Each structure stands twice: as C-alpha cells, then as structure tokens.
C-alpha cells in the first residue's frame with residue numbers, strides 16, 4: 001500500500017493534502033520481522049488470555065507490577081552460556097549506553113526489590129504480564145517477541161511457595177478448560193545436580209554453567225553434552241554419575257542414590273505432599289532431567305508440558321535464591337514462573353478450547369436524517385451514561401448500510417432517531433434478535 005509519509009497540516013480524517021512527489025515513499029505495512037500486530041480479533045483473544053492471567057493472580061492475592069521493556073544490558077549479562085544471553089536484543093543508545101530489550105522479567109523484579117529495599121515487608125507476591133524480546137537470526141523464522149505472565153513469591157525459603165505457584169498455574173489451566181490429561185508438570189530440583197557435583201568436589205562456580213549444558217540434553221547429542229561438560233571442567237566420573245542421575249523418574253530411586261539426608265529429596269517430598277493437599281497430585285511428576293535453561297535457578301524447577309508431546313514447554317519456573325544477592329541485594333530467597341502467550345494458544349487451538357470472542361455492542365444509534373445528528377448524540381450520551389455501549393452512526397448513511405453494520409458489530413438494539421418521534425420525546429427501538437420494534441420515551445431508555 002502506498003502511504004504518503006506524515007506531513008504537517010490537515011485535520012485528522014480530512015483528506016490529506018497531496019504530498020509532494022518526493023514524499024511518496026512505499027513503506028512496508030508489515031510489522032518488523034518476528035513481531036506481531038494485534039488487530040481487533042487477535043486483541044480480543046489476547047485480552048481474554050490476560051484477563052484469565054489476572055483473575056488467577058487476584059485469586060492468589062498477588063499484586064500487579066510492571067517495569068520498563070528497556071533495561072541496561074548489564075542486568076542480563078550472565079556468564080553461564082544461556083541461549084537467552086546469546087539472543088539478547090541489545091544495542092547502544094544515543095547516549096552511548098549499552099541497553100537491551102528485556103528477554104525476561106525476573107531480573108527487573110530483582111532490581112526493583114533491591115531498589116525498594118527495607119521499605120518492602122516480605123513476603124512479596126507480585127505478578128506481571130510483559131512483552132519480552134530476543135534477537136534471533138531470522139533463519140529460524142521464530143518470533144522475536146512474546147508476552148509473558150510471571151508470578152513470583154519473594155522472601156519465602158520454604159517449598160510452600162513453589163507449591164502455591166504450581167497451584168496458581170493449575171487454577172489457570174482449569175479456568176480455560178485444560179485438564180490433567182491434557183498437560184502435566186515435570187518437577188525436579190537443581191539440588192540434585194548440586195549434591196552430585198559436591199560428591200565429586202566440582203567447584204560451585206561451575207554450577208550454573210553445568211545446568212545450562214545439561215538443559216540441552218534433549219536438544220543436542222549426549223556426546224556433545226559430555227564434551228561440553230568435560231571442557232567446563234567436570235570429571236569423566238562426575239559426568240557419568242550426572243547423566244545417570246538425570247534419568248531417574250522416581251523419588252524413591254533418587255533417595256537410594258542421594259540418600260535421604262539431602263535437601264533435594266526433602267524438598268521434593270514436601271512438594272509432592274503439598275500437591276496432594278492442594279489437590280493437584282495428578283498434574284505433577286518427578287523428572288530428574290528437568291533443569292530449565294536459566295542459570296539462576298537454585299532449587300525446585302518445574303515446567304508445564306503437553307502430554308501429546310507435540311508442543312514446546314507451556315510454562316516454566318523455579319526457585320532462585322541467589323539472584324538478589326548477585327545483584328548486590330540482601331540474601332532474599334525467591335521463586336517464580338514465566339508463562340508465554342504463544343504455546344498456550346497453540347494448545348487451546350488443538351483442544352478446541354479457543355473462546356468465542358466476538359465484538360458485542362449493545363446499541364447502534366442512528367439519526368434518520370442529518371438534522372437529527374445532534375439528537376442522536378444526545379441519545380448516545382444518555383445510554384453511555386447508563387453504562388451501555390453505543391455505536392453512534394457518524395455519517396449520513398442509508399438504512400441498508402446501518403442494518404449491515406448493526407449485524408457486523410453484533411448490536412443488540414437499533415435505536416432510530418426520527419423527526420416525528422423526536423418531536424414527541426420518543427425514539428424507536430428495534431431489538432435485532434427478535435425484530436420487535438417499539439417507541440420509547442427518552443427518559444425511559446435503559
């Protein structure tokens with residue numbers, strides 16, 4: 001489409017003055033690569049999804065927060081070799097500052113908690129829905145942005161926090177019609193890896209890096225995993241034990257290997273017992289291979305998966321007890337999850353659970369001749385004052401056009417302002433579903 005570039009002058013909506021020839025430039029009407037527009041129909045689905053995110057957050061007593069989409073690059077610079085770091089959407093701004101579009105929300109949360117410091121009484125239960133960015137070579141054609149719902153509990157070291165967070169996601173799934181036979185949660189703890197690494201006296205400093213390498217276990221050949229671990233400084237013996245431990249699918253087996261003294265087993269046992277009390281036992285399973293791809297997790301980690309095995313992880317999260325202190329804050333424990341807006345929509349589509357979100361307007365108000373435009377505006381204002389939605393016909397259009405528009409916007413009622421009725425303080429109301437039409441006094445309109 002040829003869109004003359006914006007020039008000064010001319011009222012909005014008035015035909016713009018013909019641009020000089022050199023201003024006629026053919027701009028690309030598509031959004032930048034990897035990004036989406038949200039035209040009305042897509043926006044209605046997004047609003048429906050976010051409404052459910054917010055409702056669940058409200059049910060759990062969480063407070064909404066938000067942060068800038070732009071952060072200093074340093075907030076996301078971690079040395080553990082994460083994909084999120086390789087794909088950071090970062091640049092130098094006009095003030096020569098290194099900045100980045102946030103790839104996730106958790107570091108911003110940590111920054112704000114530290115900034116607020118002692119003025120915050122713990123525990124905090126915060127949630128946010130924010131757009132996150134990544135810069136991928138378009139070779140993969142994947143999206144460069146998505147919206148993430150995050151819920152975080154800050155200041156609770158006990159596993160009750162993780163149990164609460166998983167309960168909130170189960171509550172969301174139930175609200176939108178997804179059941180335990182559609183999805184499940186794989187749950188583990190990074191303390192499993194920690195206890196193995198300690199047994200082989202692998203330095204703690206390698207912990208994050210080892211987790212990121214192991215997170216790729218389903219994505220790259222196991223020999224590459226072994227190689228990367230060896231290069232990172234993990235002994236052959238430790239590598240063998242690590243890979244062996246990762247294949248464990250039962251807590252009893254894990255206890256045999258790690259012993260019942262360790263925190264990993266204790267945490268997981270408590271989580272599974274709490275799951276029973278919350279009533280979501282059939283949603284979760286222990287799976288030692290779950291490590292998640294973010295370096296800062298330190299304890300329980302979990303991810304929502306579709307049991308059909310066709311989709312990528314629906315959501316994921318875990319405990320990150322060291323993040324705040326690595327940013328120079330106090331030693332405050334925290335856990336949280338991220339829930340993206342893409343995979344869930346694919347799942348809902350596949351399950352036939354996408355909601356019917358059509359435009360609904362209660363009234364369409366139309367003057368029967370141009371001289372009654374003012375009268376129509378008065379009627380619209382009265383109805384709007386009563387909380388009724390009104391599509392006011394703004395141009396002089398034939399009735400045929402008005403009826404067509406009324407059905408397109410799913411109006412319940414057509415209100416016609418005609419001269420003779422208006423003289424008698426009346427308007428004509430037609431209920432479009434039944435076709436029933438009657439005259440109503442203006443002050444009896446509701």
Ligand SMILES: CC(=O)Nc1cnc2ccccc2c1
Pocket residue numbers: 103104132133134143144145146340342343
């Ligand atoms: C399925 C999907 O759109 N994933 C996605 C899309 N954009 C992102 C942007 C930043 C971080 C993770 C992202 C993940």
